[in-house]
């Protein structure tokens with residue numbers, strides 16, 4: 007077996023507890039079978055997300071101590087702005103408190119009723135902000151992207167033919183912008199190729215349409231470009247980063263995933279585009295030189311962005327995930343292949359093929375996994391969708407339980423524990439039943455909806 011090797015050592019630790027199974031059953035019932043509503047004290051391995059929970063480096067911690075705490079014009083902000091200019095080559099930057107705040111600003115500035123936003127694939131908060139402004143999302147990922155079992159190295163690619171056809175059918179004036187998501191989250195942390203981004207960029211240029219990159223999961227995407235794409239093998243991560251950025255007009259990111267543990271922002275090439283979004287920052291986020299972030303997290307972000315250029319740093323997530331995927335595959339557990347970034351994605355459609363989609367198979371599996379192991383994963387299936395305006399369910403293309411791999415957080419033996427418990431649960435899968443809502447929020451229902459066994 008190929009075993010990943012940690013290129014760091016642990017210097018600060020946090021104690022974990024593993025509650026007994028009876029207590030786990032009690033706690034998940036109290037939480038309405040929604041893993042978002044569990045208390046961390048009742049969780050052994052928190053694989054809910056990689057958002058805000060990646061390990062920080064000693065250099066990031068050190069930088070936080072020298073932050074310049076002024077409301078306007080702090081040196082901390084200037085350092086962050088300079089780092090982003092240096093890496094992405096875009097002159098303008100708008101800070102925001104996290105990724106969805108960037109999406110709010112972009113949607114408010116560019117989306118109105120009748121406008122369409124084509125994208126490789128949607129993300130929950132992105133789609134919510136676009137539809138809130140009256141716009142529509144069109145997913146143009148290649149058909150290969152939706153094949154759960156695959157050897158395709160770039161399942162996050164956009165279908166160029168579909169993009170051209172959509173622009174022709176709707177008219178370029180009705181396209182708010184085209185959005186590409188790196189490390190495509192909801193289809194299993196799957197990357198796009200640099201070549202595909204170049205092709206998308208060409209179509210956008212030909213039609214005078216803006217190209218916006220969601221770079222929240224850029225670190226994983228860069229790593230996969232480097233190791234899976236022939237023409238990137240000779241390039242450094244820094245060079246791939248710049249080539250990626252050069253193809254885009256706007257880059258936004260959740261710094262909870264990229265470079266830090268909090269924050270976000272929007273990098274912009276063109277002054278006019280910058281001026282269109284700028285008024286929204288003081289209104290919703292904070293003054294232009296902090297945008298809702300603390301100076302300490304901005305310092306950590308500046309260092310974290312630089313550390314993202316280190317291949318031995320950004321390879322840790324994907325290598326641990328590849329190990330977990332290999333081990334689970336050997337034990338017959340159905341999951342998304344090839345291994346992507348972000349985490350390991352269990353295919354609930356096949357795992358609990360006796361549970362109909364209307365009974366939220368992925369939600370049911372996430373709940374059962376917690377009972378069987380104390381591991382907290384996240385539903386990424388029909389529960390994470392929103393109903394149509396007429397109240398009918400949208401059945402997700404994929405029913406996934408995501409076991410996120412926060413970078414440099416878990417040891418190999420903890421990963422082995424997760425593999426062992428998942429294999430046990432798979433052997434006993436007929437114990438798992440479906441779920442129905444007790445209480446269903448209208449927007450982003452997966453965050454705090456309550457469910458019970460059918």
Ligand code: F0G
Pocket residue numbers: 054055056057104105106107129131132187191220222223260261262269270
């Ligand atoms: N875009 C992508 C691709 C994301 O994965 C996220 C967050 C956001 C935007 C929103 O950023 O959380 O800072 O407001 N993903 C988290 C997750 C929530 O668990 O996958 P945010």
